[in-house]
Amino acid sequence: MTQAKPHPSTHAPKIMELQDVWKTYHLGDADLNVLQGINLHIKKGEFVAIIGPSGSGKSTLMNMVGLLDTPSRGQIIIENTNIAKLKEDELSKLRGKKIGFIFQQFNLIPTLTALENVMLPTIFQNMPKDERLKIATSLLTRVGLQDRLDHRPGQLSGGQQQRVAIARSLANNPEIILADEPTGNLDSTSGVAVMEMIQELHKEGKTIVLITHDPRLVKFATRVIHIQDGKVEKETVN
């Protein structure tokens, strides 16, 4: 394991920590250990890239970091709280407030307009309607879709859909943005645009966790965690 070099954000507070996290799937008689004792932390303001070959457990790891899944063993600590102690609804609440997701498949709701899709996360946060509308509109403007507010996902290109998803991930002004292969379904031009936007968010102070198997993307990150067979193989700092 390579020791991390000192970095500007080294002294920033940890916002999340994974301690000896295991994920085991029971498939018939066999046990499949997808994550095997992962230890990692994420500090405020970092841009962490998690890279590894297909099937190495990156998405499984992201689900843990995103509070979408719970470990079979080990602990996930977010702001001094062990999430194992939280109920499902408390996890939802925390997720809604603290974490924005960008998926490879965009995961937009096809029946809603771009604007409605971006407003979706705010529905569950008791925000006044006009404020939510203002936020969603300004976020879509920010990703360059101000004249596509009423388009449905089917009427948008892949790159535009991912930009809507980026706007949505920001709706509740979360601390952490989790992006799982955000460029995986995009052509290279759109991919570059999306990565530039994510980089922009990092510059504004958001903590970014990017999951990818594409080595070309790690240049955007401040720290790179290499995953292999459900274990942290090495960490490098850019």
Add this chain to the structure above:
Amino acid sequence: MFKDYITLALNAVLRRRKRSILTLLGIIIGIAAVVSLITLGQGLKNSISGQFNALGSDKLIISAKGDSFSIGLSTDAVKITSDDLHIIQETQGVSHAAGWIYQSGKIEFNGNVRYYSVSGYPLNKEETTLLWQASNYKLLTGRLLEEGDTYKAMLGYSYTNPEIFGKALELGSKINIQGQDFKVVGFWDKTGSPQDDQGIIIPYQTYEELFNKHDQLGIIIAQVQSGENIDTVAERMTKELRKERKVSEGKEDFSIQTPKQLGAAFGTVIDMVQVVLIGIAAISLAVGGVGITNTMYTNVLERTREIGLLKAVGAKRKDIIIIFVLEAGLYGLVGGLIGLLLGTSFALIVEAAFHAAVGPLLDIQIDPYLLFGALAFTFILGCIAGITPARQASKLSPVEALRYD
């Protein structure tokens, strides 16, 4: 916040219009049936009670025993006679009474033969007036029958138009009843009941000879003196008639009813018919509810990824349940709305048809409570139908749901 849930749910319903309509067939049919049946039934009751109220609440109707439907038709089995009329007239509290008889007769005019009800009315002025009041007839043209009339007839409104015999009858026309020519002396106005509008009245004595029915009456109307309690008079009359007809209590072969009771009796029959039909409609609604549950399961399955996404962006179980229950409720509501429109239109069409064909026998009122109630009911039915699928949706694990395709 709640509005957003509704937007989400409504969106889901509207985006799947074809499936929605199929799902809603049960609810649509059920609600259309309930609304039109209740509206029509109520309309029928309104006009029937209106008719009976027109009789006045101070008259007793005496007929040979039978249910409400066979008043006056049972003349062959159990008879009411002039002796009964006499007893009734003499009963304390009765100011006067009159009876008439009727049966179907062969009517010929303009070379056409038809069969209509012919009534024999007394010619005495006081009795005629009482019967006219009770029948709710109003003179249109000509005059009523008078003492001394023999082969004179009064006809209902229908005879003034050419539909029945291919030619309209007029005052002075000769009409053949049971092989005898009668001179038309008057017409009464439209009543709203086709039987009444097609009625024919001839003098009682002429009727006796013509139909060879002697000393028989179909119905007797007794006018109760003002200030007398109608129920007390009815009781007294029952006792007198029992004595005269030699029947013991509980075995009466005659019946005495007030117009209110008669109206209520008809109302009860309509209620019973309605209950049965609404029961059938309820089955249709239950089927509709099951249909919604089914569709919601399909929707939940289809939108598994969306549910995962909702959870990822912070939706709690409760939020998911509300969204899907509301969606199911909206299915119900939309079905209810369509059913309501169909049911109300149907009732209005039937009313219009009745008015055109028969006259104002149906008096429909669109009841806002019924409309609102039907909508509330279908919404709640939909919500209930959606609970199980919604709970299932809320229990999906976000990871599993997001992986689903």
